[in-house]
Amino acid sequence: MISAPETWLVNYSVVVPVFQGQDTLPSLVEQLQTFFAEINCSYELIFVHDGGHARAWDVVIQLRQKLGPAFVQAIRLSRNFGQHNALLCGFGYAKGQFIVTLDEDLQHSPADIKLLIQRQAQGNFDVVYGCYSARQHAGWRNLTSILLRQMLRLGIPELHADYSAFRLLKTEIARHCLTMHNSYTFLDGYLTWVTNSVASVAVTHQPRSVGRSSYTVGRLVRHSVNIFITFSDVPVRLLTYTSLLLFSCTSGYSFYILLRKLIYKDLLPGFASLIIAIGFGTGLLFLGMGILGEYIHRINQKITKRPDFVVRETYTE
Template sequence: MSLTAAAWPVDYSVVVPVFQGQDTLRLLVEHLQAFFVEGGYSYEVVFVHDGGQAAAWEVIVQLRQELGSAKVKAIRLSRNFGQHNALLCGFHHANGRFIVTLDEDLQHSPADIGRLIERQAEGNFDVVYGCYAARQHASWRNFTSALLRQMLRVGIPELHPDYSAFRLLKTPIARHCLAMRNSYTFLDGYLTWVTNNVTSVPVTHQARLSGPSTYTVSRLVRHSINIFVTFSELPVRLLSYASLLVFTLTTVYSVYILLRKLLYNDLLPGFASLIIAIGFGVGLLLLGMGILGEYIHRINLKTTRRPDYIEAETLE
């Protein structure tokens, strides 16, 4: 059921997935308070503790006690389900007309939420991404992130080129993502299926205030592979095209060998039958693999029904 603008309990729900933010959460909340109070907006903060440091959960509980249940919701997941699954959990508990997602480490400046709000109002957009002129990550991560983005532009052309973890979404749009069940959760991939009314606005990207990033090279590689296997048709489509090409070439060559054998009979004994058997057989085998890959791709999109997250403790 949709709600009118006046029927939403608050204007904005800020959903923050938490893993090791015990050193930055309190400062993050102070910055959020300063922005929303000064702007005259009602808001709530939804913290989703994604199986990380116990100290971070203790800070979340303290903030809830200090600010009250109307301002802070706290959900602790049973284990680490990943950032995007944690965001889906936050969407389920959000009561704002709009949802803002940002990281725990203050690399996304709460003051820049105003830019997202202004951009959304300009065109009544469903999703607004904050894009960065310069990213304050380590050089290896900047390189791998840039490489992944180039790959995704080819593999998932519908994906907005400026996608980021700093987003403003209409809550009904975010709720549509809750009904999706894939073998891997990629929130921005979900959003490409829900709407194309998407834009972006430049924001600042600040250096981490505490601790190293939890994203390692191996995690980024796994993340990239999972996105391609789940959301992109490019790998299986390349296999299908390659299989069809090899099948066509081997079939043409086999026909050529057969005709030459029948017309000129200048080939070594057994050569024609060997080439036809190997060439046509390999081509047919690869074509079958391509067709099978197409079916497996569709089965993968439809059959996975495991939960995206499990809540161990909910305070709201």
């Protein structure tokens, strides 16, 4: 992969994960060409084929042949690693001072990149998200997105509230994400570990013009669970605090039964020893589970060595 150059070769690197964009990529490229011609900035397009439709890869190669290798880099992964992993791969090949990420389905308008650029310049932010006043997804998708964001606001409070797949970020910041190898890749979670210089700006969200989203309810649920387990300590903290509460309650009740047995002696034979064994023992088990969960949480953060992606072939020169 390309290491960070001393001087940037272009102003902007546009990284697009490709899964089933065979019908939308030509139009997306045309809009990007028009936009960058208007602002008179140098750019490159980086398409990362994430194990999707074979025709989509053919279209990427055709666009590279049409526009030339100076404008289009094409990377093909060995299988589907997920959108965030594909973006990480693209970051490693970026030659621009800034990276723009957007989807292949034309729901992100290339013309709105100008809004991201202007917002970044206002505060020299490391990351700028494009946020949507109205999302043009299906009703169930909008509902699950709202629920997920509310959960993440509680579980990962440092995550920017307006995070989205439409981003502008400094390449030097993006490259830090390549050094992280976690059990699950959540790019926006990585960015919270790297910087808090983050802003957002309102952009349009276009209706899907071709095909339908590859995200199903099941995939979104798995995505949410993986984010919580990997990037939030709320689940393990909930287990720990619950264990401490149960240990305190059961131990307190066991102590009460012991005193009653010694002072009043009004309990049936064997009742006190049974309650103490069950109450104190159960509380101790829950406490042990909480402590064990804390250790597992830390081990999960440190030892994962699964690759984020594997590149099958590249056209980058």
